[in-house]
Amino acid sequence: MINYDLYLPSMLDLLKRLVETESPSHDTSAVNNVGAIIGEEVKSMGGKIEIIHNETSGNHIIARFDPPLSPGKATHEKGFLLLSHMDTVFPVGTLTHMPFNEKDGRILGPGVSDMKAGAVIGLTALIALLENKKMPLVPITALFTSDEEAGSHTSRKWIEKLAKDAQLVLVLEPGMPDGSIKTWRKGVGDFHIVVHGQAAHSGGNHENGRNAIEELSHHVLAIQGLTDYSRGTTLNVGVIQGGIVVNVVPEKAWMDVDLRVMQPGEAERIMEAIYNLKPVLQGTSLEISGNLNRPPMPYGELMQSTFEHAREIAAEDGITLTAAGTGGASDGNFVAPLGIPVLDGLGAIGGDYHSEKEYIIKDSLVSRTRLLATLLQNW
Ligand SMILES: [Zn+2]
Structure with missing residues (x-):
């Protein structure tokens, strides 16, 4: 059994660094500063980095983790794609009146929930699987984009391209305040x-x-x-x-x-x-x-069976997974019409996104890391 609690201090440290590196969409150098932190992190984990240069809204970062060597067992299965975005809706300077801080079990700050905590959860789930030699025997790719809050105009083609090589796409946007993941979006x-x-x-x-x-x-x-x-x-x-x-x-x-x-x-x-x-x-x-x-991400047959599979895997690990939906869109909306299984809202549990009160529940950093790692390990 992996002890996920051990990862909380390093998660808080990385989250603080990411939130304190403000990154509004279209501020190219600001978003690239977030990309640099993520790039260092991925390299220290042994992943490979590909930088997609982009003049209009910051570079996109692709991180690739090869499957562990398994002698005699050649696998041609498709891998997993984790989706996060590095940009936020908050202009540079927001930190002065909305600093990264912790209060009553919540962590607040610009973009903390949408979705810097999601990137932290994605990376930490992989760290936990790597350190405990539990990586799945298929490639894992993580895409960190720079323009989601501005419509994903330059990242869409990368999202679609990488999704086509995946058996499952996991979107690390925040979960609902009650912990439900997002199974439909308008x-x-x-x-x-x-x-x-x-x-x-x-x-x-x-x-x-x-x-x-x-x-x-x-x-x-x-x-x-x-x-x-x-x-x-x-x-x-x-x-x-x-x-x-x-x-x-x-x-x-x-x-x-x-x-x-x-x-x-x-x-x-x-x-x-x-x-x-x-x-x-x-x-x-x-x-x-x-x-x-x-396009819409409807709660159709594919989504129902994908969610049901996730629910069963989570239940075996003692995690209760519930489904909900929202009128707000994400990059999951680009994946759904391709007919590729997608689960969204796997990031931190939080709320009040895009407002001065944006927060995450601190405990959800660990619980969502465990959920994501469990899904990757047992899918
Ligand atoms: Zn978002």
Whole structure:
């Protein structure tokens, strides 16, 4: 039996170093500083590092661990892929009012839960398996990306490529506050809609103006109206802007729209409706852009059987594993449509992500390391 408690001090030390190395998406050098720490760690474990250079949001890091030599037993089985991201939503300087700290069994700090603790758990599970000679007889690859919080635009192809070589993908995003892992996630899209009207003096020649805000308002209501809770589809006009001063008929107005979908076909239905919006006021025009960024990760047959297998393995080790889901997306959303088994939310148990109160439950560092190592060992 592996004594996972022994790893807590080194986990806390690595977590503190990672959290105190602030790493907002798009701050290339900041994210690369996190990559350097992870790279050193992987090398000290005997893993191989491949750096995917990336100018726009920091490098991605691929860590590879070969299976232990097993004479006479050639295995051609696919291995495991661990997914973590190094970027956070917090700008550099957040630490000054939100320092890494421990209080009432919780650890707080920018990105502690989403998802620096996940990287620590992933690495520590491998350290424990290596030190105790319990590594599975298949390759293990860990991908640390730099742009998840910004849409994974440069990492997506690496996620998909590495996932195709895996029999199981384990996403180290935080678990639910009750410890459940994430077995479904909604797909996410965003749209930007610009209305062009005609400027005019609001008193002198109101009738010659074409009010872009008035035109936009029709489409705000139309888009909000596409929401269908019964299918898990939501639309949120999150930002609107328009006009310059009160006595000018506004020439321009725009909105940003967030889309979440759960069921197949819903993204297509919404896209069609949005791209078919037509101007209501004569003399105005619409400029529409946007797309589904992440497809949904539904709780389908494959997910059910993957979760059931994980639940049984965990139960044999005395761990109760429960399933839940969320409207928030992750890189697991890119894996699910490939038909590759994926489990998400295996990182630390925590909550209040992306807020000043973001935390993890300290005890979950050890319990999740044990869970992950147990899954890898017995899958
Ligand atoms: Zn995350």
